[in-house]
């Protein structure tokens with residue numbers, strides 16, 4: 085695929101599409117910008133009239149000149165006030181439009197992330213995704229709300245001022261235009277340095293954020309292995325790098341405005357000298373009023389000049405953010421819904437794998453030619469050494485990944501013919517270390533499913549033996565849990581995960597069942613009992629590590645290096661004296 089010649093243009097066009105729904109408001113903002121700059125730019129003309137007609141023209145009677153003075157002063161006041169009121173309205177309006185655009189963009193980016201397939205999340209670090217939804221959008225927001233409107237206003241102001249200058253004195257305008265190129269060159273140089281410094285800051289900030297995120301996530305390991313001093317020195321190093329980058333930016337930033345102000349002072353001095361000489365020499369249409377007005381324009385001319393080059397930098401930053409955001413939005417979703425989805429309401433719960441092969445990464449097969457079937461209501465236990473592909477079987481049935489070869493059917497229908505949402509509604513999964521949201525216990529069980537009443541939630545929790553520990557929490561079902569379940573033991577989290585799965589009343593149940601050494605015997609028994617209730621009358625696949633679960637399963641699949649090496653019930657497999665018996669005996673050892 086060939087890249088567009090000017091990527092910024094393509095990005096700007098896509099951004100413009102977000103602005104399109106607000107075009108009447110944009111038009112109004114543009115009219116306001118025009119009116120403000122026209123009115124503010126007219127003020128020096130009034131000063132010219134005041135100087136030439138009231139102060140210096142002695143031919144008219146004093147009373148007429150005083151009357152005119154009053155009129156001009158009043159007009160100056162009215163125009164200034166109207167200008168400021170309109171500028172306030174325009175400022176509010178552009179920020180409102182900008183916020184609307186950025187809101188829509190943020191919604192689209194987050195919705196896209198929600199639709200993305202698991203393989204993409206495997207490849208994309210959390211920090212990167214967070215940056216897209218927060219910093220990249222913030223940079224665009226700054227540019228859309230301040231940059232675009234500000235640039236338009238500044239440009240109108242500049243061109244308006246140049247027009248008035250040419251009208252007042254073409255000669256002085258020429259002098260000014262000759263002085264501008266060296267000043268522009270200097271400004272561009274400083275600006276370039278500023279942008280480089282800014283880029284360095286962002287790079288070093290990202291490095292520091294990544295390190296901080298990693299250290300905080302892995303804090304238990306750091307403390308457990310006494311790695312605090314190593315973590316501290318690495319942090320200090322990156323923190324110092326960031327400080328130096330900020331200092332570099334401040335160094336150039338402190339030069340920036342003095343350059344503009346010196347340029348302004350030099351220009352004013354030259355214009356004053358040239359204009360004064362022409363006035364003294366006479367014979368030109370230049371008047372004292374025109375010279376004063378011209379000097380006022382020079383002051384107004386330098387103001388937008390400074391902010392314009394600042395905005396050129398923010399434009400580049402915003403375009404880089406837009407590029408990353410649109411690249412995310414353009415990432416193809418690999419696990420798609422079919423055009424004509426099959427209904428899932430009458431599926432009977434039979435799950436079948438037909439010659440399924442799968443690899444997360446190319447040339448690294450994880451499942452090889454797997455075939456098996458689970459009858460409705462059966463409990464299937466999958467056993468095998470770590471990394472043998474047990475969890476992958478569950479990942480494929482939920483369509484978190486699509487099988488590369490073969491097909492998986494539920495009730496005889498290929499799962500790729502179901503809508504992902506419909507399919508997943510029928511599936512309940514219990515993870516061994518479940519994710520706990522920063523919300524109440526009740527919300528963590530219902531996952532905000534509006535169809536579930538408080539009674540449903542309590543019933544599910546009671547059924548899986550979670551009710552009694554929940555009622556002992558400070559606010560029972562309304563106790564707020566913190567992120568990652570701080571405050572709950574691992575056993576309690578597992579019971580909560582079971583209540584969560586049961587509350588959704590799924591037809592198919594997947595359990596990642598891990599006998600955890602840290603769980604006390606009483607809780608362990610509660611979990612085993614809950615598991616028994618959960619799988620009852622449901623087609624269940626249990627990635628089994630508990631001996632009791634394995635023994636009680638209707639059928640057992642034995643996995644080894646991604647292959648299905650044996651299957652049968654516990655007694656049949658033990659009788660064969662093969663891989664399963666070794667595995668079972670190995671599992672038995674630490675428990676016995």
Ligand SMILES: Nc1ncnc2c1ncn2[C@@H]1O[C@H](COP(=O)(O)OP(=O)(O)OP(=O)(O)O)[C@@H](O)[C@H]1O
Pocket residue numbers: 206444445450468469470471472473474475476477627
């Ligand atoms: N998201 C992923 N991306 C790439 N490779 C993966 C991914 N998930 C698992 N794998 C690899 O696939 C293989 C099978 O993993 P799987 O999680 O299915 O094993 P498992 O039998 O469930 O193991 P365990 O008992 O340790 O949970 C492993 O080699 C693992 O490294």
